[in-house]
Amino acid sequence: MTGTTPAVPSRSDAVRNRRLLLDAAAKTFAERGVEVSIGEIAQRAGVGKGTVFRHFSSKEELLAAIMLGMLDELVGTGTALLAEGDPGRALHAFMTAGVEIFVRDRAFCEVIGRPSLQNPQVRDAIDRLCDVAEALTARAREQGVVRPDVTGTDVALLLGGIQRTAESLLSAEPQAWRRYLELAFDGITTHTGRTLPHPPPRHLPLAAPAADHGR
Amino acid sequence: MTGTTPAVPSRSDAVRNRRLLLDAAAKTFAERGVEVSIGEIAQRAGVGKGTVFRHFSSKEELLAAIMLGMLDELVGTGTALLAEGDPGRALHAFMTAGVEIFVRDRAFCEVIGRPSLQNPQVRDAIDRLCDVAEALTARAREQGVVRPDVTGTDVALLLGGIQRTAESLLSAEPQAWRRYLELAFDGITTHTGRTLPHPPPRHLPLAAPAADHGR
Amino acid sequence: MTGTTPAVPSRSDAVRNRRLLLDAAAKTFAERGVEVSIGEIAQRAGVGKGTVFRHFSSKEELLAAIMLGMLDELVGTGTALLAEGDPGRALHAFMTAGVEIFVRDRAFCEVIGRPSLQNPQVRDAIDRLCDVAEALTARAREQGVVRPDVTGTDVALLLGGIQRTAESLLSAEPQAWRRYLELAFDGITTHTGRTLPHPPPRHLPLAAPAADHGR
Amino acid sequence: MTGTTPAVPSRSDAVRNRRLLLDAAAKTFAERGVEVSIGEIAQRAGVGKGTVFRHFSSKEELLAAIMLGMLDELVGTGTALLAEGDPGRALHAFMTAGVEIFVRDRAFCEVIGRPSLQNPQVRDAIDRLCDVAEALTARAREQGVVRPDVTGTDVALLLGGIQRTAESLLSAEPQAWRRYLELAFDGITTHTGRTLPHPPPRHLPLAAPAADHGR
DNA sequence: GATGAATGAGAATTCATTCAT
DNA sequence: GATGAATGAATTCTCATTCAT
Structure with missing residues (x-):
């Protein structure tokens, strides 16, 4: 409902695979960063690459x-x-x-x-x-x-x-x-008496791409 | 003298291109990060890809x-x-x-x-x-x-x-x-009286690859 | 089992492509030597370049x-x-x-x-x-x-x-x-009675790189 | 007269450079094979790359x-x-x-x-x-x-x-x-009495490219 | 549903050759 | 004449994503 991917699959093997996948992805992303390939995550989870894309429509x-x-x-x-x-x-x-x-x-x-x-x-x-x-x-x-x-x-x-x-x-x-x-x-x-120079942000705006750097 | 690449070439066209290249690379890296391709930098500098590698032996x-x-x-x-x-x-x-x-x-x-x-x-x-x-x-x-x-x-x-x-x-x-x-x-x-909990680093060790994250 | 590349894939399309690939590569290498590009072999086999690297991890x-x-x-x-x-x-x-x-x-x-x-x-x-x-x-x-x-x-x-x-x-x-x-x-x-001047080699040592020529 | 390159240049520095070049090329080709770059030969001869192409119109x-x-x-x-x-x-x-x-x-x-x-x-x-x-x-x-x-x-x-x-x-x-x-x-x-099975070649024909293998 | 095979755009880099200095 | 700067086609290899089995 919140995307193209069902949040929770119904078949039991699918449930299990989703769990394996999340665990493997968590570990792999944590250790190696976002650059790891989907293939490596799939391998570590013991499933095929296609399964990754069945559960999550993109990396x-x-x-x-x-x-x-x-x-x-x-x-x-x-x-x-x-x-x-x-x-x-x-x-x-x-x-x-x-x-x-x-x-x-x-x-x-x-x-x-x-x-x-x-x-x-x-x-x-x-x-x-x-x-x-x-x-x-x-x-x-x-x-x-x-x-x-x-x-x-x-x-x-x-x-x-x-x-x-x-x-x-x-x-x-x-x-x-x-x-x-x-x-x-x-x-x-600490309160030094000085006031902070910039007004406090209210939201984290997740800036538009390519705009967070360069003047 | 500072490596395999001459810091300053002698011919005027080379000097000019090196300048164009450094400027283009500085701007492009600044705006888009290290992932930009050499091709894009070259294009922005108005030179061929090969020229980049003449001046700098690698990205x-x-x-x-x-x-x-x-x-x-x-x-x-x-x-x-x-x-x-x-x-x-x-x-x-x-x-x-x-x-x-x-x-x-x-x-x-x-x-x-x-x-x-x-x-x-x-x-x-x-x-x-x-x-x-x-x-x-x-x-x-x-x-x-x-x-x-x-x-x-x-x-x-x-x-x-x-x-x-x-x-x-x-x-x-x-x-x-x-x-x-x-x-x-x-x-x-500010000195609050508390002592910082970890001893201060002396050098920036440029951590060993792949070790700066993960457990 | 004989390296990083499976000797024989299990799926029928993979088996077929591997066969096409080996045949195309054999012919192309035979005719044109080791310098042929992977792209040409792929083309000749009727597959994409990536498929070559799926079957064989390098040229x-x-x-x-x-x-x-x-x-x-x-x-x-x-x-x-x-x-x-x-x-x-x-x-x-x-x-x-x-x-x-x-x-x-x-x-x-x-x-x-x-x-x-x-x-x-x-x-x-x-x-x-x-x-x-x-x-x-x-x-x-x-x-x-x-x-x-x-x-x-x-x-x-x-x-x-x-x-x-x-x-x-x-x-x-x-x-x-x-x-x-x-x-x-x-x-x-023929046995002429003369003895060959150099002792017979026992192994083919696959000479150390860059040493098989030049003084 | 036998090509686009003068067999013997007239200026003394040109004569000397041609000599340096031939010596360097001979050594480099001998040791490293035909794949060496013109740049390396030029460097070894102590001349510029352009000089190589002035004396010899191609590698x-x-x-x-x-x-x-x-x-x-x-x-x-x-x-x-x-x-x-x-x-x-x-x-x-x-x-x-x-x-x-x-x-x-x-x-x-x-x-x-x-x-x-x-x-x-x-x-x-x-x-x-x-x-x-x-x-x-x-x-x-x-x-x-x-x-x-x-x-x-x-x-x-x-x-x-x-x-x-x-x-x-x-x-x-x-x-x-x-x-x-x-x-x-x-x-x-040795003459064993057997006759060699193939008639002797008269010339070395330097076969047309890409035809000496295959078939 | 699961699988893994196929794809092909895209990246860094090399080098013979041309040409401005 | 000499120089070395510029060029750009060509190469190997990677990987997210699609799709036949």
């Missing part, structure tokens, strides 16, 4: 399905953390979980927030992510833990930025991202 | 030449800023210049700090960049503007992270990166 | 498959001739069959015994060829038909030499090679 | 000039050997000198007698070579040293065949060709 859509899963997992984590008593601690835990996803998954880094990923379901999931990030941020802001001009979207955007900062260190120092998470956390929690 | 080398120019420009800016009286202001200006390069150039973002870029000259330029970043950072640190546990390499790494944070906003709001630059600057200038 | 491998077939055919002929009562006649028939392959196939001439052909299966087939040549030669030697200092490897090497001797005559006189086969056969069967 | 023509020199050297050797008292010894020495050229020069092997080399001057030189080979062979034949049905052209053709026989051994055993020279020499000197 793009398969990738989107994987992203969706990760985004929703993070949304779930954030939602659960809303129950945590200490708003600052909750926000920190949420950011930790978010950066961990980026650190763990190469394809996720490569496409999240990039114009190449136009899938509407993913956009919706990103909106949900911003919402839960905003909820967590609002609590912390109200308690004075976070500076008043920082939003949930800022927080969501920072996740990828933190991973990117640490990226070249990670193979030698897999935990290096924690350093930059802390730096960023200090940046948003 | 990789052409890309490295472009990167080198940008890195050295930034190193020059940083060096000049060492003469600025206010260390904090100098560091801020340096970071602004750095992020601007990332924001302007898609290919730069795609390869800096990634294992795919193994060119030794580029590595040297990155070392120089870290050196000047360290010099600027040390001055600011000594004056108490920057927290004692932040290094020049941290600062260099942050440049890409700041761009990445703003990336998806830039097509709609080209100046949005300034917001995240400020956030990051606050993060490094 | 090199396709060529090796063709060579292997011819070598094994000759090994089979030699083995059958071991049952022939007259050892001299059997050896002669083997050499005839061998030179005929060289005469028929340009690519075979171009790569057999050359360092460019490193395929281990082909090397094994050449070893088998030397073995059967040695078996045939030994029988003839024991009967005094062949001089005592001539080996099976000599015989194997002579096959290419005989074709090469006649090569420039063949387009005008397709049977001219028989003349030089006879000359060579007389050379190995 | 083909440069190659022919080199071949010509080697053929004429061998013709000279053969002519001198006509003065040797022992006809068998003279023929043997001639063949030794001939095979040595093939062994020493990779490009020579690759093109002599092949349809790709259509140069008329080279054809004439090959005719001269056959003539001197015939003169040497005739003397030996008349003395009963060589069988009556072997001609000078047979001898000329055998030179390449002998090299080809030994080819794959030469990197490990640089003198291995002597073994096959002896075998061939025994073949032509």
